[in-house]
Structure formats: structure tokens, C-alpha cells
Amino acid sequence: xxxxxxxxxxxxxxxxxxxxxxxxxxxxxxxxxxxxxxxxxxxxxxxxxxxxxxxxxxxxxxxxxxxxxxx
Amino acid sequence: xxxxxxxxxxxxxxxxxxxxxxxxxxxxxxxxxxxxxxxxxxxxxxxxxxxxxxxxxxxxxxxxxxxxxxxxxxxxxxxxxxxxxxxxxxxxxxxxxxxxxxxxxxxxxxxxxxxxxxxxxxxxxxxxxxxxxxxxxxxxxxxxxxxxxxxxxxxxxxxxxxxxxxxxxxxxxxxxxxxxxxxxxxxxxxxxxxxxxxxxxxxxxxxxxxxxxxxxxxxxxxxxxxxxxxxxxxxxxxxxxxxxxxxxxxxxxxxxxxxxx
Numbered sequence: 001x002x003x004x005x006x007x008x009x010x011x012x013x014x015x016x017x018x019x020x021x022x023x024x025x026x027x028x029x030x031x032x033x034x035x036x037x038x039x040x041x042x043x044x045x046x047x048x049x050x051x052x053x054x055x056x057x058x059x060x061x062x063x064x065x066x067x068x069x070x071x
Numbered sequence: 072x073x074x075x076x077x078x079x080x081x082x083x084x085x086x087x088x089x090x091x092x093x094x095x096x097x098x099x100x101x102x103x104x105x106x107x108x109x110x111x112x113x114x115x116x117x118x119x120x121x122x123x124x125x126x127x128x129x130x131x132x133x134x135x136x137x138x139x140x141x142x143x144x145x146x147x148x149x150x151x152x153x154x155x156x157x158x159x160x161x162x163x164x165x166x167x168x169x170x171x172x173x174x175x176x177x178x179x180x181x182x183x184x185x186x187x188x189x190x191x192x193x194x195x196x197x198x199x200x201x202x203x204x205x206x207x208x209x210x211x212x213x214x215x216x217x218x219x220x221x222x223x224x225x226x227x228x229x230x231x232x233x234x235x236x237x238x239x240x241x242x243x244x245x246x247x248x249x250x251x252x253x254x255x256x257x258x259x260x261x262x263x264x265x266x267x268x269x270x271x272x273x274x275x276x277x278x279x280x281x282x283x284x285x286x287x288x289x290x291x292x293x294x295x296x297x298x299x300x301x302x303x304x305x306x307x308x309x310x311x312x313x314x315x316x317x318x319x320x321x322x323x324x325x326x327x328x329x330x331x332x
Binding site: 006009013016020032034037047064065 | 079086
């Protein structure tokens, strides 16, 4: 049985791992463009984790944008 | 039927080294086996680079300069690298000789096989014949014997052409030194002169007294095998043609038999 803390750590790791992958793929050492989604966690939670990483001083969110579309 | 699709992009600046420290601590916490494999792979790749660059052959590895510092620069967690390298030393897998906290290191033959991914070949269930290409002279030095045996222990040439090419250069140097000292009885040029100079010097010294040996050495020099190998051996993306390696091995086998007759 997975505890709440383990679940939170696991989700946070998914996000930081994704940031690191973007970093490796990026031409810039420190600036990356991060796309929300594809982590099997909710978008809200993913954004919440990004904000918490910023609060901890690990990243700075310099810009954010998106688009809503209906079909 | 309609659905709303929301795309969100964030531009992020990563604050180092805090981000990497956090990343590795969390990685270690959520999936230790995977984390361990990741760090171990980093160490292995670094050791492999040292072998292929010629740093390891006959030269001690300085852990601080050759392993810790470059891995740290690539974002690997410093303390875990130190800890895991210890596991490869004399108390652990015995891949490294002379392991101590501050001392120089040297790969054992077992360690070299591991670094070059040759150990898995030996563990395969399909019986494979070793090359056993070179005859090992009884009075050869321990180092020369060891280098020849390592090639003999391989099961095929093609996948390991770069490794063999690299090793052949060291073997040739040792054989030429033996020829100069024991057969021609002349002092060899300093190591800094390089293999090409040592080869030319040996040919000159053979004049008038070691006809067959001289012919073999001239053929090797003119064949340009050594230059071809020099050009590609340190290039990650190029593999030495195994046919060239086979020809060079044939030459060196002949020279070896003349040097230890």
C-alpha cells in the first residue's frame, strides 16, 4: 500500500525528471520550455508541483502561456 | 460532441546546483535501484572513456581529477559517486586495484572487461570459442602477457575492433622495446618520442643484422595500420575496420615470434 507521502514524492519526481529531460534536450543549460501533460497526473497537480519547486528556489517560472480550444 | 483542450507551456529557469541536488535526493528516495544503476552507469562510462583515451593503460587513474570532477560537472551527485566507486574497489567487486580514499586507481583485468561490456559475453549460455590468437611467450613481461591474454580471451574481433586496436599499439610498443633491449642491445628512445619514432628507430637498428625482423617492421610501418587506428581510435563515432585489425594482428604475431625466439 502506497502512502500519501510516497505518492507525493513519486509525482514530484515525475515533474523534476521531466524538467531534467527538457534540460538535457535543451540547447540552453538553464532555460527550458516545459509543456504540461503526459505524466499521468492531473494538470492542476502538475502546476501545483511546479509552483512548489519555485517556492523552494529550485526553479523560476519566467513565463507561462497556453491556448484553449473547443471542437 | 465537443471537448476543451488546454495547452499550457511554462518557460522555466533552472537554479543550479540546488535543482540537481534536489533531483538526485528525490531520485534516491523514490527508486533507489534505478538511481544506483544510473550513477553506476555514469562511473562506468567515465572509466570507459579513460580506457579508450589511453589514460588507463599503464597509467594510474586519479579519482579526483579523472572521475569525481568530470562526473560532478555533468551533474552526478558527488557523495554517491564516491560511495559507489568504493563498491568497485578491493572490498567490493574488485574491478579496481589499489583502492583507498585518496590513492590512485587502476582497473583490474576483470574491471576492464566490465567497463568495456565484455563480461556479459562470458556469461552467455551459448558456448563461444576464445580467439586464442597469440602465442604467449614464457619470458614476456607480466604486462605484455596480460595484454595478449586479454585479446586471446575475446570471442570475436569485429565488435571490439577499437579496443583491440588500442591494445595492439601498447603491445607493439612493448615488443619493440624488448627487441631494442634484448636483441639489438641498444638503448630505446624516451617514451615521449612516440610509437612511430620507436618503430623507425628499431628499423634503423636492425640494418645489417636482423634482416627478417627489419622486413616485418618495414611492412608494418608502410601498411599505415597504426596511423589508421590512431585517426579513429579516439573518435566515439567511428569503428576501426576489423579487417585492418586482423591484418595488424597477423603482423604483430610474426614480430612477436621473432622478438621471443
